[in-house]
Amino acid sequence: MRPLRLPAPGHHPVPRRPRRAGRFPAFVRRSSARVAGPTRRPGKHLARGRLRRPAARGPPAGRHCGGARGRTEPHRDRPRHHPGPPHGATPHARRSLLLRPRSGAAVLNDALLRAYRSERIKALRPRVLIPLLAGTGAVSAIAAAAMVTLTSSPTTGTSGPLKPLQMVTSIVCLVLMAVAATSFTNEYRYGTWRNLLIRLPNRSQLLLGKVAGQVVLAVLVAVTTCLVTGATAWAAACLRxxxxxxxxxxxxxxxxxxxxxxxLAALVAATVYGAAAGLLLRSAGAALSVLFVWTLVGESVLTAFAAAQGWAVSAWLPGSALTRLASDAHWAPAALSVTAWCAVFLSGGIWYLIRTTRVT
Structure with a gap:
């Protein structure tokens, strides 16, 4: 039995570090290292020529690839260069360039522009635009030639050479009503409302954008009729x-x-009337019937009945207000009436499109 050794006075022994679990003692590690032999550095055997590195795939460096002249294949270990923020930008500026939130006004404008562009493309198709401009221009030319030829003093008045246009504005308004109503009812006919709503979920923005696209057509018709009327009136007056x-x-x-x-204002308002009728009635036949019957028959009967009672209501009816706006010298009440009717029809159309679930 070994005697117990006590530490000397004033000496404090240093405690041994406990052995970690799963670690062999030093003599075991040394013996295993002698058996395994010295380790080699990675890649040293390749330098001696014992093994060869396999050839890299792809075209060699510096050779043109992909048929593009002047472009070389980048190294596989080097990432492609991506253009970043401008040189010298601060970290805050870099983050703001990469992650820049969009405001609500920008999103609203983007949605309106997308709806407007899609409707403008459909409205300005040659099969729609050319017959429309040719027909309205022909009606304006006939009216101008007839007024200058048949009247005794066609050059008098303050309206100038555009005076004949005031007589045919009601006909052109009916044509634009029919075009706008047909454009909106075709969305129900071909079932494209669902696709439009998937692309633009905000229904009010979709409706406003579509109406704006139809307004472009009204502007083109107004410009064409004004030019044709003025040119025809001048030519007929010179011939006489x-x-x-x-x-x-x-x-x-x-x-x-x-x-x-x-x-122009009357044609834009007529476009809004037709768009609202097509949206609410969902059928081209129903929309055109209501527009033509009310404008040509209903308002005439109502105006005659009101005149018998001593009332003047023609300036406050939607169809008659368009004619008075374009042809009457005192057009302010008619303009107020047209503005109110357009606001009512647009608000009603937006409310209906938001509330309805029948989009086919």
Whole structure:
């Protein structure tokens, strides 16, 4: 039995570090290292020529690839260069360039523009645009030639050469109503409302964008009719050797500009009427029947009945207000009435499109 050794006075022995679990003692590690032999550095045997590295796949460095002249294959260990923020930008600027939140106004404008562009593409198709412009231009030319040829003093008045356009504005408005109503009812007919709502879920923005696309067509029709009417009136007056000096005065030019703007406003309002009718009635036949019967028959009967009672309501009816806006010298009440009717129809269309679940 070994004697117990006590530490010397004033000496404190250092405790041994406990052995970690699963670790062999030092003599076991040394013996296993002698058996395994010395370790080699990775890649040293390749330098001695014992083994060869397999050839890399792909074209060699510096050779053109992909048929593009001047482009080389990048090294496989080097990432492709991606253009980053401008040189010298601070970290905050870099983060703001990479992650820039969009405001609500930007999202709203983007949705409206997308709806407007899609509707404008459909409205300006040649099979729709060319017959429409040709037909309205022909009606305007016939009206201008008839007025200059058949009337005794066609060059008098403050409306200038656009005076014949005031007589055919109601016909052009009916044509634009029919075009807008047919465009909206075709969405139900071909079942494209679902696709449009998937692309633009906000229904109010979708409706406003579609109406704006149809308004572009109304603007083109207004410009065409004004130009054709003015040119035809000038040509017919020159053929009859009439004095057109009054048309060159400043008052006549102001009157012509006023007529053109009022005709444009009437055509835009007619487009809104037709769009609302097509959206609410869902059928081209029903929408066209309601528009034509109400404008040509219903308002005439109502105006005659109101006149018998001593009331003047023609300026406050939707169809009659369009005609009075374009042709009446006192057009302010008609303009107010047209604005109110457009607001009512647009609000009703937005409310219906938001609330309805029948989009086919």
């Amino acid at each position: 050797h009439l004095d057109t000096s009054t048309w060159a005065s400043g008052q006549a030019w102001l009157g012509s500009v006023s007529v053109a703007l009022r005709v």
